[in-house]
Amino acid sequence: MKRISLELGGGGRLMRDFIAEHVLPTFGNPILSELADSGLLPGGIALTTDSYVVDPLFFSGGDIGRLAVNGTVNDLVVSGAAPRYLSLALILEEGLEWDLLEKVLKSIRAAARRAGVRIVTGDTKVVPQGQGDKIFINTAGVGKSVGRPAVARIRPGDKLILSGTLGDHSLAVLMARGDFGITSRVRSDCAPLLFLLPLWKKGALWMRDVTRGGLATVLSELAERIPYPVLIEEGRIPVSKTVRGASELLGIDPLYMACEGKAVVVAPRRQAEDFLRRIRRHPLGRRAAIIGEVQDKVGRPGELLLATVSGGLRLLEPLTSELLPRIC
Amino acid sequence: MCLAVPAKITRVEASGLGIVDYLGNEVKTNFTLLPEAKVGDWVIIHAGFAISLLDRKEARRTLRLFREMAKSS
Amino acid sequence: MKELRDAKAIRTLLRDITNLARPLVRPLRIMEVCGTHTMALFRYGLTPLLAEAGVEMISGPGCPVCITPGAIHEAAIALLAGREGLILATFGDMTRVPTRKGSLQTAVAARNSRSRIVYSPEEALEEARGNPSREAVFFGAGFETTIPAIALTVKRAAAEGLRNFSVLPALWLIPPALRALLESGDAAISGFIYPGHVSAVIGLQPYEFIAEEFGVAGAVAGFEPGDILLAVRSVLGQNAERKPRVALEYTRAVRTEGNPGARAVMGEVFEPYDALWRGLGKIPVSGLTFRKRYARFDARARFGLRIRDSGKDLPGCRCGEVLRARIRPKDCPLFATRCTPESPFGPCMVSYEGSCLIHHKFNRGRGRAS
Numbered sequence: 204m205k206r207i208s209l210e211l212g213g214g215g216r217l218m219r220d221f222i223a224e225h226v227l228p229t230f231g232n233p234i235l236s237e238l239a240d241s242g243l244l245p246g247g248i249a250l251t252t253d254s255y256v257v258d259p260l261f262f263s264g265g266d267i268g269r270l271a272v273n274g275t276v277n278d279l280v281v282s283g284a285a286p287r288y289l290s291l292a293l294i295l296e297e298g299l300e301w302d303l304l305e306k307v308l309k310s311i312r313a314a315a316r317r318a319g320v321r322i323v324t325g326d327t328k329v330v331p332q333g334q335g336d337k338i339f340i341n342t343a344g345v346g347k348s349v350g351r352p353a354v355a356r357i358r359p360g361d362k363l364i365l366s367g368t369l370g371d372h373s374l375a376v377l378m379a380r381g382d383f384g385i386t387s388r389v390r391s392d393c394a395p396l397l398f399l400l401p402l403w404k405k406g407a408l409w410m411r412d413v414t415r416g417g418l419a420t421v422l423s424e425l426a427e428r429i430p431y432p433v434l435i436e437e438g439r440i441p442v443s444k445t446v447r448g449a450s451e452l453l454g455i456d457p458l459y460m461a462c463e464g465k466a467v468v469v470a471p472r473r474q475a476e477d478f479l480r481r482i483r484r485h486p487l488g489r490r491a492a493i494i495g496e497v498q499d500k501v502g503r504p505g506e507l508l509l510a511t512v513s514g515g516l517r518l519l520e521p522l523t524s525e526l527l528p529r530i531c
Numbered sequence: 532m533c534l535a536v537p538a539k540i541t542r543v544e545a546s547g548l549g550i551v552d553y554l555g556n557e558v559k560t561n562f563t564l565l566p567e568a569k570v571g572d573w574v575i576i577h578a579g580f581a582i583s584l585l586d587r588k589e590a591r592r593t594l595r596l597f598r599e600m601a602k603s604s
Numbered sequence: 605m606k607e608l609r610d611a612k613a614i615r616t617l618l619r620d621i622t623n624l625a626r627p628l629v630r631p632l633r634i635m636e637v638c639g640t641h642t643m644a645l646f647r648y649g650l651t652p653l654l655a656e657a658g659v660e661m662i663s664g665p666g667c668p669v670c671i672t673p674g675a676i677h678e679a680a681i682a683l684l685a686g687r688e689g690l691i692l693a694t695f696g697d698m699t700r701v702p703t704r705k706g707s708l709q710t711a712v713a714a715r716n717s718r719s720r721i722v723y724s725p726e727e728a729l730e731e732a733r734g735n736p737s738r739e740a741v742f743f744g745a746g747f748e749t750t751i752p753a754i755a756l757t758v759k760r761a762a763a764e765g766l767r768n769f770s771v772l773p774a775l776w777l778i779p780p781a782l783r784a785l786l787e788s789g790d791a792a793i794s795g796f797i798y799p800g801h802v803s804a805v806i807g808l809q810p811y812e813f814i815a816e817e818f819g820v821a822g823a824v825a826g827f828e829p830g831d832i833l834l835a836v837r838s839v840l841g842q843n844a845e846r847k848p849r850v851a852l853e854y855t856r857a858v859r860t861e862g863n864p865g866a867r868a869v870m871g872e873v874f875e876p877y878d879a880l881w882r883g884l885g886k887i888p889v890s891g892l893t894f895r896k897r898y899a900r901f902d903a904r905a906r907f908g909l910r911i912r913d914s915g916k917d918l919p920g921c922r923c924g925e926v927l928r929a930r931i932r933p934k935d936c937p938l939f940a941t942r943c944t945p946e947s948p949f950g951p952c953m954v955s956y957e958g959s960c961l962i963h964h965k966f967n968r969g970r971g972r973a974s
Contacts, residue, residue: 448554515649
C-alpha cells in the first residue's frame with residue numbers, strides 16, 4: 204500500500220509532482236492550472252490559502268500566529284494582489300495551555316494590524332490529546348488585484364532581484380528546536396512584503412516569496428516556466444554572516460533554506476535599477492540585490508545555473524524535499 | 532562529518548570544555564585533544580572537539596599567496 | 605578566507621594546472637578520499653574546470669558510513685528493536701542507511717527504548733548520565749578525524765565510573781584503504797589528494813609508503829577551492845618531476861607530525877585489526893577495535909551482538925564499486941532513477957559524505973552546465 208511520505212509536504216519536487224499528477228487532474232480548471240501562489244479570480248479578486256504547522260510554535264523573531272498572517276499576505280502580494288481579508292481556522296489539541304493560545308491570538312492580531320488585513324471569518328476545532336500537535340492553523344486570504352504576473356513577457360536581460368538575506372527563518376526555527384551544541388543569534392525574517400506591491404504597477408513581471416525549498420527551488424519553478432535559462436551569481440546573493448557560518452557548521456546550503464519575508468522579483472531589464480532603489484528604501488529591503496538574470500547565452504531552456512564565486516558554473520536543482528520538516 | 536571549520540576560542544574551562552565562535556555562532560567544544568589551546572586561538576573543530584590548532588603565521592602566508600595569485604590573473 | 609575562493613586566484617591556479625598537465629601521460633586521474641572534498645569540488649563547480657585543464661577528479665572510499673558493512677548497521681537495528689530500556693545515539697545519516705532489516709529510522713524500538721540523533725559522541729554520554737536506569741549506546745562510524753573524539757568519550761565514561769555507556773564501533777583507517785586500492789590496481793590513479801583533517805591527526809608519515817612503494821604522488825589538502833587546487837598543482841608538479849612524495853598544502857591546519865596527543869588517546873582505547881570494508885573486502889590492519897582494558901565499553905560484547913559481515917551490498921546496489929572508484933555514481937543504473945535521497949538503495953545515497961548523494965545534490969545526471 205502506497206503511503207504519504209514526510210517529503211511530500213516539503214515544497215520541493217515531490218510536492219510539485221503530487222500537484223501535477225494528482226491535484227490538477229482531479230480539480231483542473233484554468234485558474235488552478237496557473238499554479239500561481241494565489242488563484243486569480245474574475246472581478247480582480249485573488250484568493251489564497253496556507254496551513255501552518257511550524258514546530259516549535261515560538262522562535263526568535265516570530266511564532267506560528269505571525270507566520271499564519273504574513274505567509275498568506277505574502278502569497279497575495281506576490282500574485283499581484285493587495286491583501287484585504289483573512290479567514291482563520293484553528294485546530295487545537297486538547298490540553299493546550301490557555302496562555303499559549305492567547306499569546307498566539309495576540310500575535311495574529313498584531314500581525315494582521317501591521318499588514319492592514321482583517322480577520323473576517325474563522326473556525327475552531329479541538330482534537331483529543333495526542334491527535335494533533337498543540338496548534339495547527341489555516342488562513343485563507345482575499346485580496347484585490349493591482350497587477351498581474353506576466354511570465355509570458357519575460358525576456359533575456361530581465362533581472363532577478365532578491366529582497367534580502369537568505370535562511371534567517373530556517374536557522375531561527377532550527378535554533379528554537381534546541382537540538383545542537385550551536386547557538387546562533389538569529390531572528391526569523393517573518394514579515395509582510397507589502398512594500399513590493401507598488402512594483403506591479405511599475406511593470407514587475409513575476410514575483411515569488413522564498414519559502415519552503417529556498418531560493419533554488421523558487422527559481423527552478425521560474426526556469427521551468429520560461430523558454431530561457433536563468434543564471435544567478437553566488438557572489439551577489441545576500442546571506443548574513445551568522446547564517447553563512449551556521450550553514451557551514453551544519454552542512455546546509457543557504458540556497459535551500461526557507462525564508463518567511465523575502466521575495467524574488469523579476470524586473471524588466473530597463474527598470475531593474477529603479478526597482479532595486481525602491482526596494483532598498485524600505486527597512487525590510489536594505490540588503491536587496493540584483494542576483495542574476497534571465498538570459499540566453501549560457502545553459503539550456505529550463506535550466507537554473509549558478510556562477511560560483513570561484514569562477515565555476517553549476518546547475519542548481521530544486522530540492523526534492525525540505526531540509527527540515529515543519530519549518531512553516 | 533568532515534564539517535570542520537576554523538573557529539576562534541572564546542572560552543576554555545579547566546575541565547577542557549569551552550566555546551568557539553564561528554561567524555557569530557557559538558559552538559560548545561571539547562579542547563582535551565589540544566591542551567595548549569587558549570582563548571583567542573583559532574582551532575579546527577570536528578564533531579564537538581577541537582582537533583588542530585590553526586597556525587596564524589601560515590594562515591597569513593596562505594592568504595598572501597592567494598592575494599598574489601588573484602593579482603597575477 | 606574568501607581569498608581561497610576568489611575566482612581570479614582560482615584562474616591563476618587553473619592556468620598552472622593546465623600547463624603542468626599538458627605534457628603528462630593521459631588519463632590524469634586524481635583521487636580524493638573525503639566526502640567534504642567531493643562536495644567542495646561540486647559546490648564550487650571545480651570538476652568541469654579541472655576536466656578542461658586535463659585532470660579528471662575521482663572519489664575514493666571517503667565516507668565512513670558508506671564503508672561500514674550492512675551487518676553492523678543491522679546489529680544497531682537489532683539492538684534498538686530487541687533491547688528494552690536502551691537509548692541508541694548516532695549521527696543523522698546513520699539512521700537512514702537501508703539494510704535487509706530496514707533502516708534505524710524506520711525500526712520500531714523496543715519498549716522504553718529510543719534512538720536519538722547527535723552531533724558529538726559527548727551527547728551520547730549525556731544520555732548515559734541523565735538516564736541511569738537505561739543503557740546508552742553510541743553507534744559511531746568514523747575515520748581518524750572522529751576516532752580521537754570517540755576514544756576521549758570512552759575515557760571520560762571510564763573516569764566517571766559510568767556503567768551504562770557503551771559504543772558500537774565502526775572505526776576505519778584511511779592509509780590501509782589506500783594501500784588496498786593501489787594493490788588492486790583497479791583505479792589507475794595518478795595521484796592523491798589526502799584528507800586535510802584526517803591528516804591533522806595522523807600527520808604525513810602514514811602516507812609515505814604511497815610515494816615510496818608505489819611511486820604515486822600525493823598532497824594533503826584543505827577544503828576551500830584554493831586549497832584543493834594547490835594540492836592538485838602539487839601532485840602534477842610531482843609527476844612532472846617524477847618525484848612522488850607526500851606534500852603538505854594545508855600548512856595552516858596540519859603539522860607534519862599531526863596531533864600526537866590525539867593519536868595517543870586513540871591508541872590507548874583502541875587497537876588495530878583486519879577489518880572488513882563494504883566494497884573493498886578485508887583490509888589488513890585497517891580498523892580499530894576496543895583494547896581489553898576498555899572492552900567493557902564495547903557494545904558488541906555487552907549485548908552479545910553477533911555481526912556476520914559479508915561486506916556485500918543489498919541486491920542491485922553498486923555502492924561497493926563506487927567506493928572503489930570502479931564506477932561513478934551515474935554509471936549505476938539505479939542512480940537518480942530508483943535510488944534517490946528519498947528512497948535510497950545504499951549508504952552512498954544516504955550519507956552526507958556519500959558520493960552518490962553528493963552527485964545527486966549537485967548534478968542529477970542531466971549533464972554538466974553547458
